[in-house]
Structures are given as structure tokens and as C-alpha cells.
Amino acid sequence: MRIAVAGLQHETNTFVGGVTDASAFLKPGGWPELVRGEALRDSLAGTAVPMAGALAVLSNHGADIVPLLWAMALPSGPVDHAVFEAFRDEIVQGLKAAEPLDGVLLELHGAMVTTAEPDAEGNLLQTVRRALGSEVPVVATLDPHGNVTARMVACADWIEPYRTYPHVDMSETGARAACRLLDFAGGMHEPPARVYRPVPFLLPVVAQATDGPAMAALYAAAREHESTADVLGVQLTFGFPYADIADAGPAIVVYAESDRRAEEVAEMHLALWLDAEASLHMPLVGPNEAVAMAMDGAGSDGPVVLADVQDNPGAGGSQDTTGLLRALVEAGARGAVLAHICDPPAAAAAHAVGCGATLDLTVGGLTSPEHGAPVEGPFEVAALGSGRFTGEGPMYRGNAIDLGPVTVLRKNGVDVVVAGKRMQASEPGLLRHLGLNPEQLPILAVKSSVHFRGAYQAMARNIILVNAPGAVTMSLDKLDFRHAVRPVARAVPNDNRRPTGDFT
Ligand SMILES: [Zn+2]
Known part of the structure; x- marks a missing residue:
């Protein structure tokens, strides 16, 4: 059976500024890089993305796989429509060139909005359907954050969303989708x-x-x-x-x-x-009250996790708001770690002066000071890292992650991890990369709404959802x-x- 596969994922937050351009799809923080053709197999094998599970099933069934393209960008503003069209047309041209096909598997998100198209996945599926006709089965995995439309459902023979949030079943979802596609392609079942x-x-x-x-x-x-x-x-x-x-x-x-x-x-x-x-x-709990609760409740059997739910980079947040950091610093929450703030200049400055030095700079508050002013220094440089490590958490396992230079800056007993790129706070590998052990922290603050649970819920002594200001308002x-x-x-x-x- 000849099966073509492609992936294109973006979750678009239309309330944050900026247009998402082609460069955002090249090396998204935490995720595999854009990849084309046969290289797709090696790049994604063993990772947690849906395509990894789909490829494993298709390979096991001896399918003749035609890998076209896999690209993802971190959640951000609307995608430049020309960029979307270029990806879409590349996929469709690849499908036409690969004919005759017995089936198509697409890894999509479902909430991509372009500068000209509110339903990008519907547009893509419709274009694929028109190009291939009604006979070739098309199955699409979706993120359950997708805003599913009647057009998507009409143009795909089957949609298969993840069943978990935090998304700890992405590759399993790809595997389910591939099994369904093989059923359709093999004539075991007509599209229902x-x-x-x-x-x-x-x-x-x-x-x-x-x-x-x-x-x-x-x-x-x-x-x-x-x-x-x-x-x-x-x-x-x-x-x-x-x-x-x-x-x-x-x-x-x-x-x-x-x-x-x-x-x-x-x-x-x-x-x-x-x-x-x-x-x-x-x-939700206000930042000061949440920090007080965490300091009262901290113990030696796992961290109290404070989730800065409204600055979630996985929903388009800037990951540099300061409300929770300020509350931790002002309260002197000794031993608390906040992971992480995206502040490339601060990370670069820390690397320039070295570990143990004192830096008189501000942290955070770069892109949306209305959600909290930068936190003033001085900070001590407590640790440095290259920002390159292999993902170990449930969403990022096996990914070659590169966040640019990373550092731990310390003020008033509080450690803040600072990196050059945004990334969902569901990856203990970042902390370990900097010599921190999340299990042993009294308080772990994370910039995440829900995905942090995948990495930290099992070890958490308690979880408190904090409503510090941020673009991803609840x-x-x-x-x-x-x-x-x-x-x-x-x-x-x-x-x-x-x-x-x-x-x-
Ligand atoms: Zn999602």
C-alpha cells in the first residue's frame, strides 16, 4: 500500500501581535526542525509527535511510505497566508507526484488561522480532497485545541484528535490514525x-x-x-x-x-x-496569595508547583511576564525556581560575565510590559548552560532541543531560568541541564496552563494555578x-x- 504522509502544525493566537512567518517553522523551540522527504523518518522516529507513531504503524504493515514534509511553529499570531499557501501547495504537489496513492495521513493542529483564512486546516484538507478526488482515503490527526469545522470533517475521511491534555498521547494518536487509514486503504472498512x-x-x-x-x-x-x-x-x-x-x-x-x-x-x-x-x-489564585500558600505548604516530598497559567507559551504567551517572578522575589521564596523566562539579552549577558558574577540588569517584561514591568537586578549568575539537550519529558522525549544560551539568575533566594527561546514548561530536561533537580525543589513555578502536568503532576506535593497577568487570559x-x-x-x-x- 502506498501511503503519503505530511505534517503541518500551528496553533494561532489572534489576540497576540505579529504575523507568523516562514522562519517560525524552521526551528520551533523544543520541537523537531522542519524536515522534508526521506529525512522525515529519521528526524521524527522515537519522538513524541503523532507522525512518529503513524510511521511506526505504517512501517510495521509494510506500507510504501512517501514522506513529504513536516513543519511546526510555536503558537503565535496569524500565519502569513502566503507561507501557508506555500506549505499547502508543496504538500498537494507532493501528493500528485506520488500518485497512485492508497491513502494520505496528515498531522495537523486544527487551530491555524492565516492572515486571510480563518480555517487553514479546512482549506488544506479541501485542497487535498479536490486534488486527489473522493476515492483516496485521507485521515488527519488533530490537536484537541483545534477548532474543528464542518469543512474539515467533510473533507477528511476521519479525524483523530489526541485524547489527553497535557498531550501525552500524541504518538499513540498517530498510531491510531494510521491503523484507521490502513483499514480504509485496504478496503477493510468504507469511510463511515x-x-x-x-x-x-x-x-x-x-x-x-x-x-x-x-x-x-x-x-x-x-x-x-x-x-x-x-x-x-x-x-x-x-x-x-x-x-x-x-x-x-x-x-x-x-x-x-x-x-x-x-x-x-x-x-x-x-x-x-x-x-x-x-x-x-x-x-485560580492571585500571585501573592499563591506564593504565600506555596511557602507555607513546601516540604521535602516534591515541589509545590505554581502554574503561571496566563503566560503559557504553548498558547501564544510571550513567556516573559513578571507577575509571578516578582511575587516570589518580594516574598523571598528561598529555593524556589521559576522555569522559564524568555529573555535573550539577559541570557547572553549572563554568559558574557560568567558563573558567580553579579549582573545589574532587568529580567522579563520585554514584549508586554502591560503584563508586568521587568524585574530589576542585581542578579547573581548561578548556572549557565548551552541550552542544547535531549528532551526527556512526555511531550519532548527524544527531541534535540536548542533554546540558545540558558542561565539561572538568582535574586533574594529565588532562581529564575532564563533562555533565548520560548518553550512549553513541560520538560524536566531543561532543569537538569542546569543542575537543578525538580523532585527536590521546595517550589517550582512554571509558565504553563496544563502541559506542565505531564512532567510534574506526579511529583508535585501540590499544584496551585496562579492568575498573574498574561496574554493567555482565563x-x-x-x-x-x-x-x-x-x-x-x-x-x-x-x-x-x-x-x-x-x-x-
Ligand atoms: Zn494542544
Whole structure:
């Protein structure tokens, strides 16, 4: 069987400034570099990305694999439409050149917005479908932060989103997608009936964690339905509310033996989501209160984890806001480590003066001072690193990571990791690279909404979600939506909730 594969991922935050250009796809912080053709196999094998799992399954089945392209950029502003078109057309031309094909597997995100196209994945899938005709099965993996559209569902024979947030099942998702594609390509199963149901509310990302009891119940219900003979798949996505497009929000896609059955099951799951709406929120705590709670609760059996959930680089945050760092420094939270702030000049300055030196500079607050002024020095240079290490966490394992020069700067007993690039705070390898052992820290502050749980939840003594200012606001009603049509989910306002700091 001849199967072509390609990957193109971007999660677009339309509320942050700037246009994402081609260079953003070359070496995204933490992820594999852009790769084309046969080199794709070696580059991605053994990593956690969906394509790794898909390639393993396809190889095991002896498929004749035609690797075209794999590219990802970190979440940021809208993608330059010409850049998107160039990637799209390269993929489509590669598919045409590879014909005859028995199937196509695409690794996509689902929340890419370009400067001219709110539904980039729908556009890509439609272009692929038009180029190949209706007979060649097309299966796409998606990130559950994708804002799934009716066009995506119509143009792909099957979508397969990850089932976890933190995304610890990306390669497994690729493997599932590849198995499904092989079934279609081998004629084992005709592409099934499908129904797409948008869920009529927007959900802030902290409320999307799949370990949360309400979200876990929705996923369990989906798996339960899939065990019935006439339901092939119940796919859930929680959407990305920071992409201000008409289709932003969660969605349910049901694949079944008949339209009627797919409709029936989709309605059941929609009802479950509506029932769960008010339960899908997590309490946040102000920075000063959170730091006080962490200092009170710190012990020797794992860190209290403070999650700076509104400066999440994995959702387009600048990763240089200072609200939580300032609270830690002002409180003198001795032994606390914050990982990490993206501040290339500070990292370079630390390398210039060397370990043990004192630096009189400011840290953070570079790109959005409205979310907190830079923290004034002096800082002691406590550690230096090249920023090059191999990923060991659940999302980045096996990746050759290069964050540029990294350092640990110390002030008032607080250590802040500073790097030259943004990267989701779900990688213990960065801390170990700098001689820090996360298990032994009293307090670990991370710039992440949910993904940090993949690396740190098991070792955490406690987790506190902190609402320091940042672009990735959890108060969605503060965003100036122009295109999104769904209302923000019903919820008790965070400030009126008793902050427990407990996750469950
Ligand atoms: Zn995601």
C-alpha cells in the first residue's frame, strides 16, 4: 500500500501581535526542525509527535511510505497566508507526484488561522480532497485545541484528535490514525457516516485538562460509546478560544455505521457537554496569595508547583511576564525556581560575565510590559548552560532541543531560568541541564496552563494555578471577540471561588 504522509502544525493566537512567518517553522523551540522527504523518518522516529507513531504503524504493515514534509511553529499570531499557501501547495504537489496513492495521513493542529483564512486546516484538507478526488482515503490527526469545522470533517475521511491534555498521547494518536487509514486503504472498512456537532460555548484552557473530573467523564463516555459495534469513533476537541474565528470552541465528531446512529450518539454527547458546562472550571489564585500558600505548604516530598497559567507559551504567551517572578522575589521564596523566562539579552549577558558574577540588569517584561514591568537586578549568575539537550519529558522525549544560551539568575533566594527561546514548561530536561533537580525543589513555578502536568503532576506535593497577568487570559470575557460566535462557558467567577490549590 502506498501511503503519503505530511505534517503541518500551528496553533494561532489572534489576540497576540505579529504575523507568523516562514522562519517560525524552521526551528520551533523544543520541537523537531522542519524536515522534508526521506529525512522525515529519521528526524521524527522515537519522538513524541503523532507522525512518529503513524510511521511506526505504517512501517510495521509494510506500507510504501512517501514522506513529504513536516513543519511546526510555536503558537503565535496569524500565519502569513502566503507561507501557508506555500506549505499547502508543496504538500498537494507532493501528493500528485506520488500518485497512485492508497491513502494520505496528515498531522495537523486544527487551530491555524492565516492572515486571510480563518480555517487553514479546512482549506488544506479541501485542497487535498479536490486534488486527489473522493476515492483516496485521507485521515488527519488533530490537536484537541483545534477548532474543528464542518469543512474539515467533510473533507477528511476521519479525524483523530489526541485524547489527553497535557498531550501525552500524541504518538499513540498517530498510531491510531494510521491503523484507521490502513483499514480504509485496504478496503477493510468504507469511510463511515459522520456527524459534526459544535459545542455552544468557549472554554478557557485551564478548564480543558483531561484529568479534571468533569472532562475525564466526557472522555470516558466517548470511549464507552466506541465499544458499541455500530459506533466507530467519538472524537472530542475542546477548541482554542484565543483563535477568534467563527468556529472557535469545542466540538464532537461521531463516526458510525449510519447517519441516524451518528446523529443519535452526537446528540447524547452534546447533552453531556451541556450538563458539564459549569463544572469545567478550575479556581485560580492571585500571585501573592499563591506564593504565600506555596511557602507555607513546601516540604521535602516534591515541589509545590505554581502554574503561571496566563503566560503559557504553548498558547501564544510571550513567556516573559513578571507577575509571578516578582511575587516570589518580594516574598523571598528561598529555593524556589521559576522555569522559564524568555529573555535573550539577559541570557547572553549572563554568559558574557560568567558563573558567580553579579549582573545589574532587568529580567522579563520585554514584549508586554502591560503584563508586568521587568524585574530589576542585581542578579547573581548561578548556572549557565548551552541550552542544547535531549528532551526527556512526555511531550519532548527524544527531541534535540536548542533554546540558545540558558542561565539561572538568582535574586533574594529565588532562581529564575532564563533562555533565548520560548518553550512549553513541560520538560524536566531543561532543569537538569542546569543542575537543578525538580523532585527536590521546595517550589517550582512554571509558565504553563496544563502541559506542565505531564512532567510534574506526579511529583508535585501540590499544584496551585496562579492568575498573574498574561496574554493567555482565563477570563475569556475580557477578550475582544470579533468573530467567535459562541459565548464563554457559564462559570462561577474565579474570584468568588474558594481557592483550595487542590487539583481534584
Ligand atoms: Zn494542544
